Amino acid sequence: MSTTTRHLAEWKAKGERFTLLTAYDYSLAKLVAEAEVPVILVGDSLGQVMLGYSSTLPVTMDDMVRHTAAVARGAPGCLIVADMPFLSYQVSVEEAIRNAGRLIKAGGAHSVKLEGGEDMAEVIAALVRADIAVMGHVGLTPQAVHQLGGYRTQAVDSAGQEKLLADAQAVEKAGAFAVVLEKVPATVAAQVTKTLRIPTIGCGAGPYCDGQVLVTHDILGLFGDYKPSFVKQYAQLGKAAVDAMAAFRQEVKNGVFPEKEGK
Ligand code: KIV
Numbered sequence: 001m002s003t004t005t006r007h008l009a010e011w012k013a014k015g016e017r018f019t020l021l022t023a024y025d026y027s028l029a030k031l032v033a034e035a036e037v038p039v040i041l042v043g044d045s046l047g048q049v050m051l052g053y054s055s056t057l058p059v060t061m062d063d064m065v066r067h068t069a070a071v072a073r074g075a076p077g078c079l080i081v082a083d084m085p086f087l088s089y090q091v092s093v094e095e096a097i098r099n100a101g102r103l104i105k106a107g108g109a110h111s112v113k114l115e116g117g118e119d120m121a122e123v124i125a126a127l128v129r130a131d132i133a134v135m136g137h138v139g140l141t142p143q144a145v146h147q148l149g150g151y152r153t154q155a156v157d158s159a160g161q162e163k164l165l166a167d168a169q170a171v172e173k174a175g176a177f178a179v180v181l182e183k184v185p186a187t188v189a190a191q192v193t194k195t196l197r198i199p200t201i202g203c204g205a206g207p208y209c210d211g212q213v214l215v216t217h218d219i220l221g222l223f224g225d226y227k228p229s230f231v232k233q234y235a236q237l238g239k240a241a242v243d244a245m246a247a248f249r250q251e252v253k254n255g256v257f258p259e260k261e262g263k
Pocket residue numbers: 022041042043044045046083180182203213214215
């Protein structure tokens with residue numbers, strides 16, 4: 001059975017917690033689907049994880065379409081959410097619709113995610129009117145890293161908490177089907193989760209959100225440049241990969257591989 005945006009609302013109604021993981025390519029998307037994670041986010045974090053940039057800002061629409069299409073081929077039963085990259089939706093509503101449309105038509109995504117609250121409500125509403133399902137993203141919004149002065153925790157004082165709630169409510173009112181709360185205190189995320197009708201998805205926002213999202217390369221120990229404080233590593237695949245490659249190098253050097261029979 002394929003996951004749809006309606007499932008997230010049903011899970012919230014039933015109090016059933018759910019998960020999202022990122023994927024950027026066919027092979028990893030297949031593994032995420034095999035692990036029965038129902039929703040895949042093709043995050044613009046691919047800028048750091050796949051392309052080696054120091055932020056998400058250089059990621060282009062072409063990057064997102066290409067990676068989204070690969071993920072969609074690998075996980076046909078998952079709900080695929082594709083991030084709209086920096087400046088693909090901020091310039092005008094028309095450009096936002098055209099770019100979101102590319103992620104759906106050429107990328108095979110089922111929905112798009114964009115960052116921003118009250119300031120992006122008009123764009124979200126226009127996308128929803130164009131029948132494009134939208135996931136919001138408030139709190140720490142990495143595309144605004146220079147405006148925010150770094151990747152610090154948001155909504156730490158009462159003004160910030162009021163803003164977070166107002167942003168999340170604006171996203172809901174504009175028609176988004178869910179909203180990511182990134183790097184905000186757990187108690188604040190709990191209050192937003194209680195107030196909203198749409199599901200909240202926490203990313204460094206504590207245990208009281210309806211769903212949780214993390215970067216797959218982080219939880220598998222595959223990305224070593226940095227590790228956000230809220231990430232739990234469930235495996236050390238980076239180390240396993242290095243060990244395997246070193247074993248191959250050593251066996252070739254020692255004449256152990258390939259075997260004489262030509263396997
Ligand atoms: O780009 C991304 O991977 C994200 C999540 C971590 C929320 O936006």
